[in-house]
Amino acid sequence: MNQELVPLEDLLSKTASGDRIAFKTLYERSSAKLFGVILRILKNREKSEDVLQDVFLKIWQKAGSYDPAYGRPITWMATIARNRAIDIIRATRPETTVDEPGDEEEIFRLGGQDAQQVGFEDLETLRICLGEMKSDVRQYVLLAYYEGYSREELAERFDAPIGTIKTRLRRGLLALRTCLEKA
Structure with a gap:
């Protein structure tokens, strides 16, 4: 074969x-x-x-x-x-602590498609779904999952408690998943 x-x-x-x-x-x-x-x-x-x-x-x-x-x-x-x-x-950046594994892996499960199978329509749907998110939550999600920022780095950057960042990331991922599933 x-x-x-x-x-x-x-x-x-x-x-x-x-x-x-x-x-x-x-x-x-x-x-x-x-x-x-x-x-x-x-x-x-x-x-x-x-x-x-x-x-x-x-x-x-x-x-x-x-x-x-x-x-x-x-x-x-x-x-x-x-x-x-x-x-x-x-x-x-040794001052950064390592997060526990968990929700951050969820972003890869949202689409779960081979790169060759992702078409323009899928990318457009993702862009629309990201556009529907609150701008601060969208920024957290993009910085965390596409730029590699840790929760601690986001908390420092946005002067917010780590728990708040974690909650916003989780809600952002759930909103993104819901939007993508509807599309």
Whole structure:
């Protein structure tokens, strides 16, 4: 079977079994999207390229832990990429504490589609949904999930308690999800 037609779930499963050809195909089909996630956070092409290699090493090592019940493969891999990029940022800002895992991963579950399947209409729907949010909540969501800001950094930036930031992020994600589901 042509590897280009194999679903990402199957490629991850084969990668978990040590199949290097499946891993190569997985890389070819997902690296551009993952690089985009990393670059959006780090804003440095050279660092992003290095982090991408780290991410694929982790995917190779952890492919067996992927569970389709929790989302699509690209979502799982994008979460790994995002977390690694944020780790790099936090390493350069040691005064920032690390958040507990949780709601911040929700943003990747909202769309859960392979980058090749996301069309202009989907992007337009996302833009409209973001536009319907209160401007401060939209700013929190975009800074947290696309720029890699931690809750602590947002609290400091907006001079607000961390609990308030956490609540606004959660409400923002729920509003975004509701809007996207209606579309």
